[in-house]
Amino acid sequence: MATHTTNPYSDAILSAAADATETTTKTVSMPIGIPGYTLHEEKRTVPTSEPPVLPVNKDLDYIGKSPERWDGNAKVTGRARYTADVQLPGMLYARFVNASIPHGKILSIDTSAAESHPGVKGVHVIELLLGAAVLHDPSLERSKYPIVRYAGQPIAAVAATTPQAAEEAAAKVRVKYEALPFVVDADLAREPNAPLVFPGAADQAGTAGGGGSASGIPQTGNVHGPSVRKHGDAEQGFKDADVIVDARYTTQVQTHSALETHGVVADWKPELLTVYASTQGTASVREELAGFFRLPKSQVRVITEFMGGGFGAKFGAGNPGVVAAELSRKTGAPVHLMLNREEEHLSVGNRPSSDQRLRIGAKKDGTITAIQLISYGTAGCGTGAGCAGPATNLYKWASLHTEENDVFINAGPAAAFRAPGHPQGAFALEQSIDELAARLNLDLLDLRDRIDENPVRRVQRQIIRESALWKSRNPRPNADPGPIKRGVGLSQSVWYRHLSMNCGAEVRVHKDGSVEVLSAVQDIGSGIKTVLAQILAEQFGVPPGKVSVKIGDTNYPVGPNSGGSVTTASLTPAVRDAAWQAAQKFLASVAPALGAAPADLTLTGGMVRSVSGKFQPVPFRTAAAKMNTDEVSAQAKRIPDYDPSKYDTYGGVDIAEVSVDTEAGRIHVKRVLAVHDCGRPMNPAQIISQINGGVIQGISYTLFEHRLLDPNYGIMVNSNLDKYKIAGSYEVPQIEVQLTESYIGQSSTDASGIGEAAGIISAAAAIGNAVYNATGVRIRQLPMTPAVVLAALNQPQPSMESL
């Protein structure tokens, strides 16, 4: 299979092998494969300090079960404190002043009226803008203030005693511009005489969540690219092909639209800068603030108690974090700065668009001889619109040629967004594979069995094959006679085993039998708190609800930034290791009182036992009372994967049932069956929740969401949540998720991530294929609104011969 991986998270991956520090090792036998299908044992060599191998889920008490969400009660009762809820004594409220034009040079900024507005305590004018791409040669632009490259770009901010006063004062800041020509349409931006977004070469740095551009990429006009990959001889591959499927696909810009907007409360004190942040990475916020203000990291504390969604856009302090800290420093008071919904759409990230020409050459039996993908996409005034991941990594090919291009336009910079590039790429690839199967008269699953050797995907296809929904599919397109037609479509997805080695945890055991885990990791909604509680529960036999979980604070051992689906895969082994080591220290601490040697003691099933049978098993809590200190604790960090040479992808096979109203142009998704794997499922209910969320977000992307920029004025016309349309409860289908429990023998928990593989990658392609199955017409454009559907259905359909 293809092993060349487009890695949007290069920062997040550390070469596990290179980091190996342990010297003494032991050989263990680990469960590998899928229970009921391929489960077997394999040997792994692991550091001696590793805890015993965890058996498969059915033999465990807490891991692999779905206890109540650890913080569910706090969330549903409103006790949970999100960043916007933080109230500190003397706190001020800040509002941004944003650019009203899409491109221009700021000539002057007059803040005097704002400063004298009642209640105003401070004004800050931005001199260094974060987030957008930057010129390699800044001298190409001479300007006191950052050049405005999109309408909505933050320019300054005002802090006042009330939100109302801040908003009123912000409106009084007078900005004089010299307007520059602009372009907001990615097609027009590619034309030779298009207005230039940047006067020279520019690049955007990535974040812990991915995005950004590879280095050394050419730039011509607004086109930053191509970033080229060639494997084998694609030209020859197409010559060798019996059929070639050649099609163009376009996808729109989607904004992250998390329920909670970006924001911070910054409290600058001489000895410590404390920042409450809505972030996917407490570590990344600390990193950026310490760097920006040249503060020692030890003097920056970042706290994220609860978080209302990020989807990739919330790494680092960003403009809100830096500006709030500046205002706090200036005013000597804590500053609360939450973006409003319009700012959230405009200035803190989005999923780039794509315009893809995809050619696939294949033999009669479906073997792929060549894949060629030429893509253009816009990440606004940022980069990161590549979408070749699925074409590169989903199937086996004899040759591959991809060229990815970023097109600059005058719009807010993109940010990593749940499986960067993959929904776009899969939308094209999986519809073309569907088309290939139709052209070759091959069964969709049989074809994939031929071109995809991944053993997990193979089992997942078998589950699909046997499902009632798949069996109900009429393989003949456009089979229903009436105007409303039913169809079922399929798509696969792929994601990668990214890890953050930069993380650890501390576990403490107290004499009263209470246990706690501490880590700076943030729970971005996916439920890591519950999972950590389960790990301690399994080790100490304490119910998860009784475990104390203290996270989201950089006062604790550094946690992973939650991007690239790394959190559970990265952190849980460290926590299990810490729990195991704490348990060993605990046994040593109670051994004297129990009259046994530490080596004779084990802690399993909540009981301290003597291996030699010296005494009857003692409950953990009773034993704890005999500790010879008040507390024992252990810290562990993530050790490398046990066998990094076995690089695993995760993913899934999803099918969607749609009904297409061919007269009204409406697509309704009725049912989705999603079969997914993520290593050992630590908490199935939470994983299923993420997949439900991914499916819904994917449907929303497929049918509704669309950032719309007025072509004449460069302003987003739907920067709200009623005209920027997002799937609501009426648009949510019946979703069935089947988890493929899959052991890969990589760590002490053997867990992997699910956030990105979950549904979002395959939804658009599965729906597109279902629409084809229903109607015999391919829709290669997103979002599939009634206007788009009717236009596609109105097109005369090309006959097979003319393809």
Next chain:
Amino acid sequence: MNSFTLADCSTVEAALSQLKDGAIVKAGGVDLLDRMKNGTDTPTRLVNIRNISTLRGIHSTPQGLTIGALTTLAEVADDPTIRTQYTLLADACGHAATPHIRNMATLGGNLLQQLQCWYYRSAEFQCLRKGKELCFAFSGLNQYHAIMDYGGCPSVAPSSGAVALLALDASVELTSAAKGKRIVTIRDFYLQPDANPHRFHVMAADELLTAIHIPKPAPGTRSAYQKYGEKESHDWAIADAGILLEMDSNLCRRAVVAMGAASPVVRRSHEAEAALTGKPITHETARAAGQASMTGAMPLSMNAYKVQLFPVAIYRTILLAAGQMDRDPSAAG
């Protein structure tokens, strides 16, 4: 949003006495607060009429029905008399917006909600309807805009309630301190954009909309309203149809075909109505009426699909009214 004062009134008289110096009425506040948050309206005084209990309720009269202006959309949609005898009004109110909004929104406010054109709703764009010369929609983004009768402003009539009330020949009662009550038919209530681009209706700033009067439908009347959005809820119509059929056994004596999302002011299609009058209601006549409804359509650069969608909305709603088709699963839920 700017700072404002709020006068909470519990009687019509108190509210009327407050309607001066640019004060704006707040009923459910769904539309008004959006406009204030967008910065398109910056009133310094709000008069809250939401708690005037005499303006809330549905009363049968010998002539028909009187609905207080503050009756919520949910109350209208759930009323048994309205559901059975004025079905399309229950349909329209019961499928507007979302369940939450229908619990807040009043029928009066629904009729008086302002245009949803995104240029109109943005403080960045000062267009014809805001006292300037330009319309931004013709050369801009106009996928949700009008396809007929638009003159200089192709923003569409946003109120589902108004479509139903037009079909029902309803009137509104307007009350002012100076002149007392006057009655204006829905047909005459809204102003075409070209008549006076800065005014949407004939109501004066010192008037309150106090009630809606609906004449009793003729015997043999059947009616239905369906709304088609991109989404099934939490969305405005991209096409809609309010249908009223007066039947003589199986012949249609009189037909009303009303639309909202086609034009700046709710309109009836006399061509579609003519295609039904004197005929039995069948799939053929219903489809013919749907086609006829598009006579004179002049779609803009991005909304030709509406010319295809309206006939579908209309034929299916005719069949729904006639009891020959179920509620369309493609219409808003």
